[in-house]
Amino acid sequence: MKRAAALTAAVATATVPLLALASPAMAQQPAKTAAVQTQVLDWLSLDALSGTALAQRVKELLGKGYVPSALNVTNATNPQYTSLWVKDTVGKVNVLQGLSATDxxxxxxQQVKSGFQPKLITGTGTGPSAVFAAVFEKTTQLAKSQLSMxxxxxxxxxxxxTAAGYSIASLDVYGTVEKPLYAAVWVAGAATGAVQVTLGQTVEERGKELLAKTKQGLQPVLMAVEPGKLYTTVWSKGSATGLKEYLNLSKLTYTLKSAEMxxxxxxxxxxxxxxxxxxxxWSKK
Structure with a gap:
């Protein structure tokens, strides 16, 4: 039975050394790496950590004033966790990993009863072997979540x-190519302008979709890589100027591109x- 790890901490201001950054690159040409220095970061990236390693870093980072803004689990037989963290000196979150579909x-x-609403949900695999992780936030803002859709x-x-006044805030796709399953979180408060969702697109289709949506005044606000290297994207009103996206990256190209960006x-x-x-x-500061 998989062990669930739960870590909670009120975040506090602190400095943290620069971690090995990760990033994407759809282009095939090699990316230039940036000099690594010790400094205060407003964000950092953790790539492909085991459940044990993630639990250790979660405890450390929550105590140093960071909260996760993205969390992904992949490879159900040997779960690996990729995450983004941002500076937040006010927020209070719980991070759980290694959960089954019944857990x-x-x-x-339990989290809702304690005043924590779901913020991020991610899954990988299918059936009894599926593995999930989630981030819960201490907030009075209502949220709804649903799995295995x-x-x-x-x-x-x-x-x-959406009709009831909730806007989608987290989306992940797991399962199989033949039977993709969706896990999502919606929060109270409708998004500004129309929200559109495109499902199961190839890299080529997704590239054309970006051009089409940009002409409509829409930008990507959520995206999930699906089994089979397909892409689901949530689009909302906003200019794509200053945004750069990279798809179909390996761990190496992600790391190189992250440092470059x-x-x-x-x-x-x-x-x-x-x-x-x-x-x-990515967005320009």
């Missing part, structure tokens, strides 16, 4: 929650990983 709903209920069910639930003054906005593929979107 997670129970943990959600088919493509059709997700579309229906998303429409219902940081040197150019970009911060990570979206991060997703599945089946050895990493994708991210």
């Amino acid at each position: 997670l709903p129970k943990q959600i209920d 088919s493509k059709e069910t997700f579309a229906k639930v998303n429409a219902e929650f 940081k040197a150019l003054g970009y911060s990570p906005k979206i991060l997703s990983a599945e089946d050895g593929v990493i994708a991210s979107v």
Whole structure:
């Protein structure tokens, strides 16, 4: 039985050494690396940690004034966790990992009773072997979450929650290529402008979609790499100017691109990983 690790801490201001940064690169040409220095960071990235290593870093980072803004688990047989962390001297969160499909709903209920609402949910694998991780935030803002949704069910639930005044805040796709499953979190408060969702696109399709959505005045706000190297994206009103996205990255190209983007003054906005593929979107500070 998989062990669930839960860590809680009120975050406090602190300095932290620069970690090995990760990043994406759809382009095949090699990326230039940036000089690594010890400094205060407003964000940092952790790539492909085991559950034990993640638990150790979560405890450390929460105590140093960071909270996760993205969390992804991949490889159900040997779970690996990729995450983004941002400076937050006020927030209070719980991070749980190594959960089964039956454990997670129970943990959600317990967290809500303690005043923590789901913020991020990620999964990998399928059936009894599926593995999940989640971030819960201490907040009075109401949230709804749902797991194991088919493509059709997700579309229906998303429409219902949107009509009820909730906006999608977290989305991940797991399962198999033949049967993708969706896990999502919606928070009270409708997003500004129309929100659109595109499901199961290849890299080529996703590239064309970006151009089309940009012309409509939309930008990616959430993205999930699916099994089979497909992409699901949530689009919302906003200019794509200053945004750069990189799909279909390996661990190495992600690391190189991350260092390069940081040197150019970009911060990570979206991060997703599945089946050895990493994708991210960056914004100019």
